[in-house]
Amino acid sequence: MFVYLGYILVLAGIYLFAKTFGWIQKKQEPDTRPEEARKIDRIIALALATICLAAGIYLSLNNAETPKTSVQAPQKKSAAFTGENLQYWDAEMKSLLIQQCLENGKRTAEKYPDLVQDYCKCATEKITLAYTPEQYGKLITKPEEEQRQSIAPVVESCVAIMSKLIELSQDVQTQKLEQVK
Numbered sequence: 001m002f003v004y005l006g007y008i009l010v011l012a013g014i015y016l017f018a019k020t021f022g023w024i025q026k027k028q029e030p031d032t033r034p035e036e037a038r039k040i041d042r043i044i045a046l047a048l049a050t051i052c053l054a055a056g057i058y059l060s061l062n063n064a065e066t067p068k069t070s071v072q073a074p075q076k077k078s079a080a081f082t083g084e085n086l087q088y089w090d091a092e093m094k095s096l097l098i099q100q101c102l103e104n105g106k107r108t109a110e111k112y113p114d115l116v117q118d119y120c121k122c123a124t125e126k127i128t129l130a131y132t133p134e135q136y137g138k139l140i141t142k143p144e145e146e147q148r149q150s151i152a153p154v155v156e157s158c159v160a161i162m163s164k165l166i167e168l169s170q171d172v173q174t175q176k177l178e179q180v181k
Helices: 002-020 035-061 084-088 091-104 106-111 113-130 133-140 144-180
Strands: none
Touching: 002 035, 091 106, 091 113, 106 113, 113 144, 133 144
C-alpha cells in the first residue's frame, strides 16, 4: 500500500520540479506579481518537490512488500498452524482430554458448568493442534510446573475467553441482585 503512495509522491515531485522550472506550462496570463513573490513561490515549490521525491523514494524502497536482498531460511510452519497433529488424535482420546479437563476444573464447573465445558473443548482443540498424543504423554509425565509452562501458552486464548465470560456472568448476576433490591 505504501508503495503506491511512494509512486504517487515521486510523480508529484517530478511534476512540481517540471512546473517550477517552466518545462510544463499552462496557457495563462502573464504573472504580474513582484519578482520577490515569484521567487518565494519557486522556493516553496522546489522544497515541496524535494520532500515529495525523497518521501516517495523512501516509501517505494523501504516497505514490507519489497523482497529483502538478504537470503533468509524458509520458515517452517508449525504443526499447530497446519493441523498436522490432528491426524494422530481420535475421538476417544479427545473425549478423555475433555474429561480430564473437567475433573481438573470441578470447582469452577460447579458455578459455571457450561463455561467450563466450552473451555475444555477449546483447550482440547488447542492441545490436539499443538501436540501429538506421544508428545502430550511425555509432557504430562513432567513436573506440574513444567506442564503449566508448556501448556499455558497453547491454551492462553481459551483461558482469556473463559475469564472474560465468567467476569461478564458475574456482572450480570450483580445487576440482577441490584434490580431485585
